[in-house]
Amino acid sequence: MAELNGRPVTLEELQTLALTNYGSFTSLRVDDGRVRGLDMHLERLVRDSRILFGVDLDVDRVRELIRRVAPADGSTTIRVTVFDPATDLGHPDRATAPQILVTQRPAGVLPLPPLSVRSTVYERDLPEVKSVGLFGTLHHRRAAQLDGYDDALFVDAEGVISEGGTWNIGFYDGDHVIWPQAKALPGVTMLLLQDAHEHRVARTTLAELGAMHAAFATNAAVGVRAIAGIDDVHFAADHPVLDILRKEYMDVPGEPI
Known part of the structure; x- marks a missing residue:
């Protein structure tokens, strides 16, 4: 329709x-x-x-x-x-x-299966805007999929992590939920989770991924989706923090249209 x-x-x-x-x-x-x-x-x-x-x-x-x-x-x-x-x-x-x-x-049935993503150097035009101009996003997603991954994760030349093409990314380091500090779209699901769960916003790089216990993607369509791996770094797709975040998100009351 x-x-x-x-x-x-x-x-x-x-x-x-x-x-x-x-x-x-x-x-x-x-x-x-x-x-x-x-x-x-x-x-x-x-x-x-x-x-x-x-x-x-x-x-x-x-x-x-x-x-x-x-x-x-x-x-x-x-x-x-x-x-x-x-x-x-x-x-x-x-x-x-x-x-x-x-x-x-x-609408998809939640939760969706874990993602495997590949990092790529890219920044969307006007990253603060949710633009219909998806050429770069789809190009990098296609290249990642042709290489055996599910999607692409955007980083800058220094390996600073920003976002996925159509999703935000978060991490858990064993003590805190961490959202990357970078130019990225302030996703609604991410903002709702930031209100619901204690967190830190910090510069996060590819070099620091080995210290993370879990990683996840968020947007309105997928809710909280586990990330099983970024490049050659693997995470626990069944980490308990993911269930906590999913419950907190699902507990957010919906607003009537």
Whole structure:
């Protein structure tokens, strides 16, 4: 299902999104009509719309459009994409009227199996924005998968860890949950877990991975997903801290749409 401003989206409108690839989005999991961190998702859309288009979004209108496609019962994943169908490749400065595209897909059964990831030197354009421009992310994910891994983990030239392509990463060193201090998207699931569980934010490098007892990925679609290995460093995918974090996340009350 795909609706633009509450009506079926046209091929011409989707073609503009595909060819210019300029906009932002957020993906959220709806469980029985409620969303964990819904206000944070909406704040992200408003913030990114100001950065990309210089205008504010009508939050109430966004909620209304999400309600149109969200079932009252069961679980689903909804993506809200904000883009201007009139965007022109030669004059992106004229893209000042963002529209709201809402799409729906089945929600995965949690928890998902552990990930094996490969580090790669890369930083997304405007890492603080959840951009529809996913070329670099998909290129590095594809290269990692062709090399036998599930996904790519982004680091800088000094091996400082930032994020995965579509997820944040956290660690457990035996005493503390640690979130890397680096340029990365402030994911909603990560922020909810930071509120729920004592943690530290610290510069974290590949050279320090041997001291970590567990690693995990977070986003709205996967919740808390174990990472079994980064490059040639392996972690306990069944570490008890992962179950604690999953429970704390699932205990976060959902907000009604």
